[in-house]
Amino acid sequence: MAVDRARIERLVRELLEAIGEDPDRPGLTQTPSRMAMLYDELFAGIGEDPGAHLARTISVSRGPAPGTLPSGAVLLRGVRFRSVCEHHLLPFAGVAHLAYLPGEQVVGLGSLVKVVETLAARPQVQERLGEQIADALDAHLDARGVLVVLDASHGCVTMRGGRQPDASTLTVAVRGEFTDPVARTELIALIGAGAPGSHEAGA
Known part of the structure; x- marks a missing residue:
């Protein structure tokens, strides 16, 4: 469903x-149209199926490089995302770390990024966002x-209430x-070993 600009x-x-x-007044005359374009971008994931980005998988045994099944997990660190908190419609931003233990099928790493972007582009809370990403991958x-x-x-x-500019929130979904x-x-140890921190991402 398209945003009604x-x-x-x-x-x-x-x-x-x-x-x-x-x-x-000068300075505000274009603000309504700018906000409409911004909201169109921020909430583009409403109604979009994140699973569609995972439809194209690669067969390990019949793909271009047979016999390359990872012996352990595939871990993609530091996927930057931004979303909008549904409580105050204020932004939150940070990094996502995604891992899966593949079977016969693997997926392009860019597809994992698109899942994050789709689910983040809607009014969210961080706890639910992590669970939705995990559900889609699973x-x-x-x-x-x-x-x-x-x-x-x-x-x-960071901007209201306690105003703690250095505070970040960590959630885990498995x-x-x-x-x-x-x-x-x-x-968890690999994620913490030099992974980029959310406090650098900005809001």
Whole structure:
């Protein structure tokens, strides 16, 4: 479902008036249209199926490089993302670390990035975002285990309330074999070994 830009423009004008501003003064005349374009970008993932990005897999035994099944997990670190918290419509941004234990099928690494981007491009909370990414990978990949770690800085923490600019939030979602703490210990250690931090990502 497409974002209704014209309606957003009308509502932004009303919001500016509600806070005591003049939407027709210089500096604000283009703000409603800019906000409409911004919201179109920020919420492009609403209604989009993240699993569609995982439809094209590569057979390990029949693919271009047969016999190359990884003996361990595939780990993609430091995928930068940004989203909007559904509580205050303030941004949160950080990095995602994704791992899966492949079976017969593997997937292009860019497809993992697109799953993150799709699910982040909708009003979110970090806890649910991590679970949704894990669900998508678990449901659409031939994976024996899935691990998703998100490390993000939230505008509702850094810009309002306690105003803690250095605070970040870490969440973990696991499926399959990685529900065993021992099985995911090595991955957690690899993620922490020089992985880029969310506090550098900005909000």
